[in-house]
Amino acid sequence: MTLETPHALGILKLERGVPLGATPPTPPRGSMLNPASFDFPVVYETVEGAWVENVVRGDPALESAFIAAARRLVERGAVAISSTCGFSIRHQAAVAASVNVPVGMSxxxxxxxxxxxxxxxxxxxxxxxxxxxxxxxxxxxxxxxxxxxxxxxxxxxxxxxxxxxxxxxxxxxxxxxxxxxxxxxxxxxxxxxxxxxxxxxxxxxxxxxxxxxxxxxxxxxxxxxxxxxxxxxxx
Missing domain, CATH: 3.40.50.1860 (Rossmann fold)
Known part of the structure; x- marks a missing residue:
């Protein structure tokens, strides 16, 4: 398998509601959503159905979507995984058990x-x-x-x-x-x-x-x- 971005940080991101085909504005430096915040490659996967509201409130039904997105990140070359929401720590154990790279969700x-x-x-x-x-x-x-x-x-x-x-x-x-x-x-x-x-x-x-x-x-x-x-x- 050819890795898309070898030795990258994989970032699980929440849904933002950007229309299909639209280019979202570049987030400020320091944001997890801005690759320029890091001096190493990053790859992103959106967790399907994970919006700020239901992640913050703690929807257990999202766990399978977090796991699936984390596995996609590893397939694309991620050597460590994090997320764009600290409340996703609720899925720390499940994601860490599902991949063979370090996971720091929060x-x-x-x-x-x-x-x-x-x-x-x-x-x-x-x-x-x-x-x-x-x-x-x-x-x-x-x-x-x-x-x-x-x-x-x-x-x-x-x-x-x-x-x-x-x-x-x-x-x-x-x-x-x-x-x-x-x-x-x-x-x-x-x-x-x-x-x-x-x-x-x-x-x-x-x-x-x-x-x-x-x-x-x-x-x-x-x-x-x-x-x-x-x-x-x-x-």
């Missing part, structure tokens, strides 16, 4: 390791697209002491939140994302001054990671960083 996989890097009294802020659905089942923390050190804030109700629910989704408004994320973080820090590190659940947030690092003067981790780590580790 930056939330970093959560246990990041907590161990911090002093015992420090807290970690998870910034998410929608905090109503970023529940205990996504965090992977069994120790109640560790869970107590994690605070969660979301941008639900903001402009980007509304935009992503549209079909088709409009071009990403970077200024709106930055404003929503910065406002959410400010609220969390007012309530939890012990926050020492930030983890972006949302795979769209890396486009504003440099700005949030400057504003917060704190480390910021995201899915793009996890993808770079995976790709640096594979032969």
């Amino acid at each position: 930056s939330l996989l970093l959560l246990p390791a990041l907590l161990r890097q911090l002093p015992p009294l420090a807290k970690l802020a998870v910034l998410t697209y929608d905090s109503n659905f970023c529940g205990e089942d996504l965090l992977g923390l069994d120790d109640p002491n560790e869970r107590a050190r994690v605070v969660i804030g979301g941008i639900e109700g903001g402009k980007f939140w509304h935009d992503e629910l549209k079909r088709p989704a409009p071009p990403t408004d970077v200024a709106a994302v930055e404003a929503d994320v910065a406002s959410c973080l400010a609220r969390l820090r007012d309530a939890h001054p012990q926050i020492a590190v930030i983890l972006f659940e949302c795979a769209a947030f890396p486009i504003v990671a440099p700005a949030i690092r400057r504003i917060a003067r704190l480390p910021v981790y995201d899915i793009v960083g996890l993808c770079r780590q995976m790709m640096a580790s594979v032969p």
Whole structure:
């Protein structure tokens, strides 16, 4: 078999509602949907039927579509697999079991390791697209002491939140994302001054990671960083 793109990162992307034959606008640098965000090849497969709304809410019927798309990515040359939505961590185990390459569906996989890097009294802020659905089942923390050190804030109700629910989704408004994320973080820090590190659940947030690092003067981790780590580790 001739691989389409050897040694590539495979990215599972959600439906965007772009009409057949239409050319979608190029997402900003830092986006998982922009190949220029990486210094290695990337290949994409759309997960059939996976829209922001049902992935965020956790539709178990999507699992077979995630698996099928992941297998197509491996056939096309992917040596590691990720996704464009952190809530797809619900399908992490199933996808990882279905392919023979490393799988990192969500930056939330970093959560246990990041907590161990911090002093015992420090807290970690998870910034998410929608905090109503970023529940205990996504965090992977069994120790109640560790869970107590994690605070969660979301941008639900903001402009980007509304935009992503549209079909088709409009071009990403970077200024709106930055404003929503910065406002959410400010609220969390007012309530939890012990926050020492930030983890972006949302795979769209890396486009504003440099700005949030400057504003917060704190480390910021995201899915793009996890993808770079995976790709640096594979032969």
